[in-house]
Amino acid sequence: MRGHHEDAQRRSSPVASFAHKHNLLGCRSWPTIRGVHWFNCAVLAASSSIGLYGALYVHVRRETAVFSVAYFFFSMIAGYHRLYSHRSYQAAYPLQIFLLLAGASAVQGSCLWWARLHRSHHRYTDTEKDPYNSNRGLFWTHIGWMMFRSDTRAGGVDATDLQKDELVKWQHEQYLWIAVFWGIVLPAVLPGLLWGDWMGGLCFACAARMTMEHHSTFCINSVAHYLGDAPYDDRHTPRDNLASAILTMGEGYHNFHHQFPMDYRNAFRWYQYDPTKWFIAALECVGLTRQLRRFPSNEIRKSAFAMSVKRLKKEQDGIGWEVRGSDLEVVEWAVFQEESKTRILILVSGFVHDVTDFVDEHPGGSALLTTSSGKDMTSAFFGGVYEHSNSAHNVRIPTHGPRFFCSVRWI
Ligand SMILES: [Zn+2]
Numbered sequence: 001m002r003g004h005h006e007d008a009q010r011r012s013s014p015v016a017s018f019a020h021k022h023n024l025l026g027c028r029s030w031p032t033i034r035g036v037h038w039f040n041c042a043v044l045a046a047s048s049s050i051g052l053y054g055a056l057y058v059h060v061r062r063e064t065a066v067f068s069v070a071y072f073f074f075s076m077i078a079g080y081h082r083l084y085s086h087r088s089y090q091a092a093y094p095l096q097i098f099l100l101l102a103g104a105s106a107v108q109g110s111c112l113w114w115a116r117l118h119r120s121h122h123r124y125t126d127t128e129k130d131p132y133n134s135n136r137g138l139f140w141t142h143i144g145w146m147m148f149r150s151d152t153r154a155g156g157v158d159a160t161d162l163q164k165d166e167l168v169k170w171q172h173e174q175y176l177w178i179a180v181f182w183g184i185v186l187p188a189v190l191p192g193l194l195w196g197d198w199m200g201g202l203c204f205a206c207a208a209r210m211t212m213e214h215h216s217t218f219c220i221n222s223v224a225h226y227l228g229d230a231p232y233d234d235r236h237t238p239r240d241n242l243a244s245a246i247l248t249m250g251e252g253y254h255n256f257h258h259q260f261p262m263d264y265r266n267a268f269r270w271y272q273y274d275p276t277k278w279f280i281a282a283l284e285c286v287g288l289t290r291q292l293r294r295f296p297s298n299e300i301r302k303s304a305f306a307m308s309v310k311r312l313k314k315e316q317d318g319i320g321w322e323v324r325g326s327d328l329e330v331v332e333w334a335v336f337q338e339e340s341k342t343r344i345l346i347l348v349s350g351f352v353h354d355v356t357d358f359v360d361e362h363p364g365g366s367a368l369l370t371t372s373s374g375k376d377m378t379s380a381f382f383g384g385v386y387e388h389s390n391s392a393h394n395v396r397i398p399t400h401g402p403r404f405f406c407s408v409r410w411i
């Protein structure tokens with residue numbers, strides 16, 4: 001299967017063959033390349049090149065900088081992602097229009113196309129039907145899937161709610177013109193019209209802002225599946241991480257999000273960085289959003305608890321525990337008495353411990369042990385004489401070690 005895949009990779013193009021041979025950008029895990037999405041590449045290359053030119057050669061005016069940052073936040077994906085992909089809240093009609101225009105201004109495809117792919121990503125996470133399958137490597141999930149044609153197909157999902165939505169349909173049909181106006185023309189010319197900064201408008205508000213917008217969103221599919229912890233479920237790749245939350249406008253608590261995708265929050269604690277969550281909650285106060293969906297805290301705690309138990313179990317399995325009580329021989333009291341005459345044996349909680357070699361090291365003194373041979377010391381061990389520490393309790397557990405060797409169990 002792998003050989004077939006590699007042959008296909010070599011047949012695709014000399015560039016793909018070279019990249020595959022040297023595993024450039026981890027491309028051995030890429031699907032077979034069938035061509036290049038030239039339009040996507042042109043948009044990505046043009047916006048980043050103009051933005052870079054501006055950063056190197058164009059003076060940054062304060063008004064333009066503020067406008068660019070504000071426009072960046074305006075283009076956030078509160079609509080594409082949390083409203084349309086996950087239906088995690090309801091928005092008033094004017095806000096729906098605003099969110100569809102704002103989403104288009106990020107120049108990342110129509111809402112219908114974007115949300116359908118995103119639903120597929122959630123439904124088939126980390127599989128061949130996942131359009132951003134993390135097994136294909138960081139580069140592919142970040143930008144490779146946008147740049148290259150391949151045989152991969154996103155798994156089918158139900159998007160009938162979106163197909164019936166008149167506004168979503170309108171945005172999908174008119175996407176090109178909406179994106180050109182709101183994503184390119186308006187941010188590029190407003191700084192020129194308002195304070196005469198034509199170059200700043202083109203380089204910063206349009207190109208650099210769009211580049212940041214692209215990579216911020218791309219990071220959700222790439223970095224947010226590589227970097228961080230899995231506090232709710234570690235069977236898939238999504239991870240929680242503050243750095244990726246900052247990079248992605250709060251989408252970086254991705255482990256939480258994949259567990260509770262219908263929740264309007266990506267991070268359920270109020271102080272965790274998630275400006276999109278704050279934006280949606282603030283609009284609820286003025287009546288523009290409603291029915292914000294929150295997964296019950298108790299269910300979230302259950303997931304976190306189950307994950308903690310799993311981690312502890314893994315840790316437990318890595319520790320060299322001693323034999324189980326059920327594996328030990330069961331002996332009569334008389335046998336215990338007889339044996340304790342030849343070596344120092346004490347009984348604690350029904351288990352006989354050979355403490356002959358431990359006598360001189362016993363913190364409570366050797367006499368206490370030598371005079372206790374053949375006796376049930378359970379109550380003394382658990383506080384009658386001295387309440388032993390946790391480590392003493394652990395050491396007490398039947399062991400094959402040189403000091404404590406529990407050979408028999410008494411009934
Ligand atoms: Zn994801």
Ligand SMILES: [Zn+2]
Pocket residue numbers: 081085086118122257261
């Ligand atoms: Zn999502």
